Amino acid sequence: MKKTALIGITGGIIGLIAVALVYFGNPGNMGFCIACFFRDTAGGIGLHRAEVVQYIRPEIIGLVFGALIMSLIGKEFSPRGGSSPAIRFVLAICVMVGALVFLGCPLRMMLRIGGGDLNAIVGLVGFIVGIAVGILCLNKGFTLNRAYKLSKCEGAVYPVINIGLLVLLVAAPAFIFFSAEGPGSMHAPIILSLIAGLVVGGLAQKSRFCTVAGIRDTILFKDTTMLIGFICVIAVAIIGNLIMGTFNLGFEAQPIAHSDGLWNFMGMVVVGFGSVLLGGCPLRQVILSGEGNTDSVVVIFGFITGAAICHNFGLASSAEGPSPYGPAAVIICLIVVALIAVCNLKKTSKA
Amino acid sequence: MVIHVDARGCACPEPVIKTKKAIAQEHDEVVVLVDNKTALENVKRFAGKSKHQVTVEEVEDYYQLTLKK
Numbered sequence: 499m500k501k502t503a504l505i506g507i508t509g510g511i512i513g514l515i516a517v518a519l520v521y522f523g524n525p526g527n528m529g530f531c532i533a534c535f536f537r538d539t540a541g542g543i544g545l546h547r548a549e550v551v552q553y554i555r556p557e558i559i560g561l562v563f564g565a566l567i568m569s570l571i572g573k574e575f576s577p578r579g580g581s582s583p584a585i586r587f588v589l590a591i592c593v594m595v596g597a598l599v600f601l602g603c604p605l606r607m608m609l610r611i612g613g614g615d616l617n618a619i620v621g622l623v624g625f626i627v628g629i630a631v632g633i634l635c636l637n638k639g640f641t642l643n644r645a646y647k648l649s650k651c652e653g654a655v656y657p658v659i660n661i662g663l664l665v666l667l668v669a670a671p672a673f674i675f676f677s678a679e680g681p682g683s684m685h686a687p688i689i690l691s692l693i694a695g696l697v698v699g700g701l702a703q704k705s706r707f708c709t710v711a712g713i714r715d716t717i718l719f720k721d722t723t724m725l726i727g728f729i730c731v732i733a734v735a736i737i738g739n740l741i742m743g744t745f746n747l748g749f750e751a752q753p754i755a756h757s758d759g760l761w762n763f764m765g766m767v768v769v770g771f772g773s774v775l776l777g778g779c780p781l782r783q784v785i786l787s788g789e790g791n792t793d794s795v796v797v798i799f800g801f802i803t804g805a806a807i808c809h810n811f812g813l814a815s816s817a818e819g820p821s822p823y824g825p826a827a828v829i830i831c832l833i834v835v836a837l838i839a840v841c842n843l844k845k846t847s848k849a
Numbered sequence: 850m851v852i853h854v855d856a857r858g859c860a861c862p863e864p865v866i867k868t869k870k871a872i873a874q875e876h877d878e879v880v881v882l883v884d885n886k887t888a889l890e891n892v893k894r895f896a897g898k899s900k901h902q903v904t905v906e907e908v909e910d911y912y913q914l915t916l917k918k
């Protein structure tokens with residue numbers, strides 16, 4: 499019961515803070531988007547040169563430190579890794595391609611629904627289909643093998659990288675890119691973004707909030723605990739957007755979104771499928787990275803690489819719709835994820 | 850009969866899937882090993898839902914859960 503309440507509160511606060519971040523400057527329905535924020539950060543450090551999406555997003559830095567601090571308080575900071583890192587890296591690239599064809603991670607999908615963007619409902623259906631396929635693989639014995647204990651130093655690497663990113667963001671040397679226009683130029687003040695990340699990071703660490711688990715556990719174990727959080731994000735975002743006058747029901751002219759139903763659907767199939775194989779949604783990977791999970795750090799490096807690939811190869815969608823190469827990229831990613839799934843099925847009778 | 854499940858180092862939701870498969874077999878008790886609090890909470894919650902009583906013991910750097918009907 500306590501657990502359900504904590505999940506619900508976490509979901510509600512995420513919804514609330516997300517609407518507030520948009521009010522203070524973030525792009526529409528993008529209070530939080532793990533995929534978009536890694537894409538912007540990749541652009542900020544020059545890994546791609548899409549001029550409209552370049553900004554080191556402090557929300558991510560906050561999330562990592564929120565999770566780190568909370569895990570230290572709860573004595574849960576526990577560096578571990580070594581569970582198929584190369585496969586995780588590739589899966590993460592595929593998830594990022596899917597997310598940038600849809601234009602959002604699962605969390606932004608929820609926030610888009612909260613803003614009345616019906617294209618995100620199409621994405622949600624794809625997400626559920628992807629998760630269902632992933633569950634099928636889990637039931638057939640899919641595993642990326644065990645993770646093992648690592649040194650405290652290994653677990654500290656990613657948080658320290660984030661300190662470096664924060665310094666680069668604040669110091670703004672000439673080699674760091676800042677969008678002058680487009681979504682990358684729209685952001686809340688650094689300190690607010692950082693605090694928002696810290697609060698959500700701490701809560702998500704404590705509650706284990708995960709957008710994939712909400713649907714996965716409901717189907718797999720008939721356990722709706724995590725689904726409560728999912729619903730609370732959307733409910734609070736709807737109320738918040740209605741109050742702020744940013745609720746706009748429909749398919750057309752939605753902020754940072756397109757209305758190509760097929761590729762909204764297919765993009766999120768890849769995200770759902772890949773995320774189940776990775777053991778959690780993009781947000782959850784960020785939280786785990788703060789707890790010292792270096793498998794999740796490898797996933798994050800995959801996200802950043804995937805984002806750079808998306809913009810260097812012109813795979814990411816725009817408001818007009820999918821790019822010419824986007825659909826082919828999604829199909830290739832779907833095949834790669836499926837091959838990885840099939841190659842890692844193990845007989846589980848030994849338990 | 851006692852069924853042993855070693856889910857240490859397994860990512861979400863493998864510990865619960867392994868537990869689910871174990872309790873589907875004939876058993877007097879199922880002993881599950883996990884190495885993090887998330888897995889501990891998840892297996893405990895699942896055991897409760899599937900009408901098992903759970904006792905938890907902290908052993909070195911992991912947890913041992915004993916599930917009884």
